[in-house]
Amino acid sequence: MLRNSINTERLLDILHQEEILCNSIEKSYNDLLQTSKEIEKRFTIIEEENSLEPKEKGKAHKMRILIYKGNEWKTRYENQREINQQCKQQVNDLEEKLKDLKTKNRFVIKSTNNEQNEDINLNLNFEKDQLIELLLNLNWRIEQELKTYHKANEERKSIQQEIHETRIQVNEIKEKIDIKNHNEISHSERANISN
Numbered sequence: 001m002l003r004n005s006i007n008t009e010r011l012l013d014i015l016h017q018e019e020i021l022c023n024s025i026e027k028s029y030n031d032l033l034q035t036s037k038e039i040e041k042r043f044t045i046i047e048e049e050n051s052l053e054p055k056e057k058g059k060a061h062k063m064r065i066l067i068y069k070g071n072e073w074k075t076r077y078e079n080q081r082e083i084n085q086q087c088k089q090q091v092n093d094l095e096e097k098l099k100d101l102k103t104k105n106r107f108v109i110k111s112t113n114n115e116q117n118e119d120i121n122l123n124l125n126f127e128k129d130q131l132i133e134l135l136l137n138l139n140w141r142i143e144q145e146l147k148t149y150h151k152a153n154e155e156r157k158s159i160q161q162e163i164h165e166t167r168i169q170v171n172e173i174k175e176k177i178d179i180k181n182h183n184e185i186s187h188s189e190r191a192n193i194s195n
Contacts, residue, residue: 008120018101025098029091036084043077 008116021094022098025094028087031086032084032091036080039077039080039084070113153176
């Protein structure tokens with residue numbers, strides 16, 4: 001059973017890698033097409049510039065510079081076309097390989113027998129049951145923690161209320177003591193003054 005699951009995992013990994021390869025090939029192909037279109041547009045613009053004839057002798061020098069630059073761009077264009085053709089060939093080769101791999105993977109996946117599928121289903125159901133049990137256990141723990149939190153929060157509030165009431169009482173006692181001390185001082189001062 002373990003061997004079958006390892007084979008299945010290996011096949012799934014291979015299939016995933018092939019999908020990634022296919023996506024990267026498609027992206028590269030699209031990028032190459034885009035680059036090719038841009039180069040063709042540039043080449044068309046350069047060809048149009050090269051076909052212009054100067055109307056004045058003063059512009060003849062500028063036209064020679066344009067022709068030189070046009071030839072440079074023409075060389076670049078031809079080089080890029082060769083590179084694009086090579087890339088297209090590589091893309092075609094890779095697409096063929098990808099098709100072959102897809103057909104092979106379909107054959108391999110279809111060739112797995114019912115026993116392997118049953119083993120996979122049993123494993124998945126076992127894992128599902130374990131996850132459900134874990135989820136229920138975590139939910140119970142969360143409820144217990146929530147109850148503990150609310151109890152502690154209520155205790156904190158009652159302690160804060162008691163502290164607040166005690167501070168008020170302490171302040172009242174301090175005020176009474178201050179008033180008493182003030183009265184005693186003023187009484188003793190009066191007594192000293194009268195003596």
